[in-house]
Amino acid sequence: MASKLSEMDEVVKMIHTNILQNQANDQGQTLLVVVSDHGMTESGNHGGSSYEETDSLALFIGPKNYASDHTLSYHDTIFQVDIATTLALLFGVPIPKNNIGVLISQMVDSMTDEQSLRALQLNSWQLFRLLQAQLPDLSCRKFPCDAFITNSGPTISECKGSKEKLFCCLYLNAATLHDTWRAEAVIKSNTTEGYNTTVAAYHEFLSRASEWLSHKATDRPVSLVAFGVAALIASCLILVKLLFVINKEVLTQEIQDVENYTKPWKLDEVFIFLGILILVISMGSSSMVEEEHYIWHFLTSTINLLFFRKAIQSFDLNKAVGDLISVGKENYKSGCQISLLVLTLFSGRVLKGWHQGGVNWTNLPDISTWLEEAGIQYINLIKIASCIMIIMLGIFVLFLLQSKTKVATVIGFSLLMSGLLVLQHFMKHQDLSASYNKDATFSVQVFYATLTFTTVTVVLVLPWIMPMKTREMCSKWNLYMSASVPAEVHNMTPIFVLKDSLHVMGCVYITSWCLLQLLLQRPINAMPLLLLNVQILAYMLAFSSCGSHHKQWVEITALYNLGMAGHFALGNSNTLATIDVAGAFIGISSHSTFLSGVLMFIITYASPMLFFFSLVMYISIKVRICPLVTGDENSGEILKSLLGFPCLVPLSINSILLSANTIVLVLMRNHLFIWSVFSPKYLYVCAATACVYIGVFIVVATVIYTYIVLFWLRRSLSIIITIKENDT
Structure with a gap:
């Protein structure tokens, strides 16, 4: 097994070296994604449902390191469905119709703040559409939100109640914060705190919606x-x-x-x-x-x-x-x-x-x-x-x-x-x-x-x-x-x-x-x-x-x-x-x-x-x-x-x-x-x-x-x- 791992290390190194050469020749930017299909126990078993067997690698290698201007929480665990969403947004193509993944925040560090929030907005629209398919009564018009914008900044409501009201409240909170940030961007008065608050609101809605949809698809009476x-x-x-x-x-x-x-x-x-x-x-x-x-x-x-x-x-x-x-x-x-x-x-x-x-x-x-x-x-x-x-x-x-x-x-x-x-x-x-x-x-x-x-x-x-x-x-x-x-x-x-x-x-x-x-x-x-x-x-x-x-x-x-x-x-x-x-x-x-x-x-x-x-x-x-x-x-x-x-x-x-x-x-x-x-x-x-x-x-x-x-x-x-x- 050690020799096989060393062989694969050399393969990844060779691909990455070629990518760096292309980058030096101004042939575009490339993201190298290395993923494994499953993990393995110490005894060599694989394919089961234990943590060691389901824990797998997702390694994203870019042409250079991008340092973010914002302090974001680092998540060392993602789900397989998140990869499809992230790659779709990075490539600028539509997210798969029934995908319930959430954008991996570390993958958008190279984007501008506006592009990152736009990606989160598209991801939220995707999950909100899937929620409406599962909850026909989900309509934000039926649940007026308490969030509003004042001279001192946006006011966020506390989300509770039924599933329809909860998801609508979370979505409207994120949308309100996003609108506030864009309004401030016009007059160039937006701050890092406003960006982080908007990202956190989007992630709150996305994580709750993705978790509920995944349970809805797998839970049976x-x-x-x-x-x-x-x-x-x-x-x-x-x-x-x-x-x-x-x-x-x-x-x-x-x-x-x-x-x-x-x-x-x-x-x-x-x-x-x-x-x-x-x-x-x-x-x-x-x-x-x-x-x-x-x-x-x-x-x-x-x-x-x-x-x-x-x-x-x-x-x-x-x-x-x-x-x-x-x-x-x-x-x-x-x-x-x-x-x-x-x-x-x-x-x-x-x-x-x-x-x-x-x-x-x-x-x-x-x-x-x-x-x-x-x-x-x-x-x-x-x-x-x-x-x-x-x-x-x-x-x-x-x-x-x-x-x-x-x-x-x-x-x-x-x-x-x-x-x-x-x-x-x-x-x-x-x-x-x-x-x-x-x-x-x-x-x-x-x-x-x-x-x-x-x-x-x-x-x-x-x-x-x-x-x-x-x-x-x-x-x-x-x-x-x-x-x-x-x-x-x-x-x-x-x-x-x-x-x-x-x-x-x-x-x-x-x-x-x-x-x-x-x-x-x-x-x-x-x-x-x-x-x-x-x-x-x-x-x-x-x-x-x-x-x-x-x-x-x-x-x-x-x-x-x-x-x-x-x-x-x-x-x-x-x-x-x-x-x-x-x-x-x-x-x-x-x-x-x-x-x-x-x-x-x-x-x-x-x-x-x-x-x-x-x-x-x-x-x-x-x-x-x-x-x-x-x-x-x-x-x-x-x-x-x-x-x-x-x-x-x-x-x-x-x-x-x-x-x-x-x-x-x-x-x-x-x-x-x-x-x-x-x-x-x-x-x-x-x-x-x-x-x-x-x-x-x-x-x-x-x-x-x-x-x-x-x-x-x-x-x-x-x-x-x-x-x-x-x-x-």
């Missing part, structure tokens, strides 16, 4: 803050309680898995809670908030390794089974799971190295920097290849349906057309400067319309079309070839169609969202989007296997962690500087704050929203036929089994993080980094909360709408069959 925090904690506890209740119901309902659920908590389940605890604790450290992406990458990679370990264990256990055919099938499933998890781990490692992120190690090289240095042509090739792969993956997953229907073919063709529109835009407007002309804007608008129409049509129409193909779907069992069809078959039919409908909708959601992000995100993020898509689909295939030995809430938490890790893998951070503002104007022909804000939200939370869209497909692969087919089925119970975990898990995690961040923000309100670290982080948490509620709403609306349509058609069909049987 304790009762309201406590009520808000208590409400957040209560909401968090309710959501977590509901999650445990549903988990307990699953334990009692799924008889075949009782042994799996009654065992002590497994390693992956313990790690999920440990990961949430790590996140909550890390929020109290400014450095951990700045480097939060490392925590999410750690959670994602570790849970993948735990899944990999469990898949290996199941692979070994299956060898003890006596039936060789069963051994082969189970080992094949375990082998597929292992391959998919390896693919997920590899993709996650590439995503971690794509953007360095954070604050402390942004100077280290990453993949995106290498590609940008290599040239735009490589980035364009990767972008086009990623688009083609996303289209192929979407069509591949679409045709994984158990029932190959013409509806799936039509939907696949629609996704292909949307993807070709994106490819056409990329091929035609590879130059970034050409992507903002009218032709490019029109092509983007056509894509917006096509993608929106395709997605909305699929979601609204698909449940009405899929049941018409039930006979073809069930023909392999020859159920409809017989004259008598059991009642259980009619009950199972809507469940099969619900499963396939949600599968198709989830595929359309995921593919459409990825195509939209390819168009909006920076070109360098094309490969991360593809890798996120690969990870999501690999998880879907791994979790769909009958050999999956994970609880649903563990799998959904793993998907949630994947979405948050992807959020940082796309170049986002907890600082506002990483928000992609340029992408928020793609496809907008005229300025619209609302549309730009929506697009900015879509770009920033691309990965978390992709997680919620994947939940629709996840629900389809977790639909259990047998428990849903009962003699007196309850729609509420069915919907709870479908939506319980997918909705409560993200809501609970987000509620825990939101409550913890709120508590940390209240506790850290006096921290030095409250505005640069903790406040931006809280803005991101609030926006993430909106993302969670929007995502949960989309999932709930999709599933409930599909369920209502299918089971309404089923009942209508059963009524028609009953009528025909009665007629015969």
Whole structure:
């Protein structure tokens, strides 16, 4: 540290020497300002709210020493807000609109008395205007001042009473003294005492006004803050309680898995809670908030390794089974799971190295920097290849349906057309400067319309079309070839169609969202989007296997962690500087704050929203036929089994993080980094909360709408069959 301080001393000395040389050559006067951002304790800690950490240096070095003709009080303590006011008045520019600083008196020693008082007057006008904004009743006309001018000099009134009267009195006292001094200056009878009295009156008003405004901006009603925090904690506890209740119901309902659920908590389940605890604790450290992406990458990679370990264990256990055919099938499933998890781990490692992120190690090289240095042509090739792969993956997953229907073919063709529109835009407007002309804007608008129409049509129409193909779907069992069809078959039919409908909708959601992000995100993020898509689909295939030995809430938490890790893998951070503002104007022909804000939200939370869209497909692969087919089925119970975990898990995690961040923000309100670290982080948490509620709403609306349509058609069909049987 001593060598570093000596180095900085030499830098300041060199700058000051050059300033003196310029001054000797009559090249103007220069003020050298040396300030530090924070202090440090004896043990080296910095960034806290202790006196040693908040005490910092403000050194003003002029070309020569100016000796004042007046005896002024010397203040060795100033506030950071005072620097902006002082520099503005020294440069002769307007004071920042909402600045509440006070002029540093020692900085105007080189000015004349008239210039110094004028600077104090401008500073007083600034604070008086801010006071009027906070106190609408503040008007000096309502509070007549007792100060007046006589032949023997000005008479100053005693200031007391309400805030409005107090500030008005202080301001009028200073203004009266200033007018007196100027009147005396005309006849050249002003004295040092009159100047000092006027300066003291101005400083009295400025110090009182600045202190009150600073408290007004930071003081909050304790009762309201406590009520808000208590409400957040209560909401968090309710959501977590509901999650445990549903988990307990699953334990009692799924008889075949009782042994799996009654065992002590497994390693992956313990790690999920440990990961949430790590996140909550890390929020109290400014450095951990700045480097939060490392925590999410750690959670994602570790849970993948735990899944990999469990898949290996199941692979070994299956060898003890006596039936060789069963051994082969189970080992094949375990082998597929292992391959998919390896693919997920590899993709996650590439995503971690794509953007360095954070604050402390942004100077280290990453993949995106290498590609940008290599040239735009490589980035364009990767972008086009990623688009083609996303289209192929979407069509591949679409045709994984158990029932190959013409509806799936039509939907696949629609996704292909949307993807070709994106490819056409990329091929035609590879130059970034050409992507903002009218032709490019029109092509983007056509894509917006096509993608929106395709997605909305699929979601609204698909449940009405899929049941018409039930006979073809069930023909392999020859159920409809017989004259008598059991009642259980009619009950199972809507469940099969619900499963396939949600599968198709989830595929359309995921593919459409990825195509939209390819168009909006920076070109360098094309490969991360593809890798996120690969990870999501690999998880879907791994979790769909009958050999999956994970609880649903563990799998959904793993998907949630994947979405948050992807959020940082796309170049986002907890600082506002990483928000992609340029992408928020793609496809907008005229300025619209609302549309730009929506697009900015879509770009920033691309990965978390992709997680919620994947939940629709996840629900389809977790639909259990047998428990849903009962003699007196309850729609509420069915919907709870479908939506319980997918909705409560993200809501609970987000509620825990939101409550913890709120508590940390209240506790850290006096921290030095409250505005640069903790406040931006809280803005991101609030926006993430909106993302969670929007995502949960989309999932709930999709599933409930599909369920209502299918089971309404089923009942209508059963009524028609009953009528025909009665007629015969």
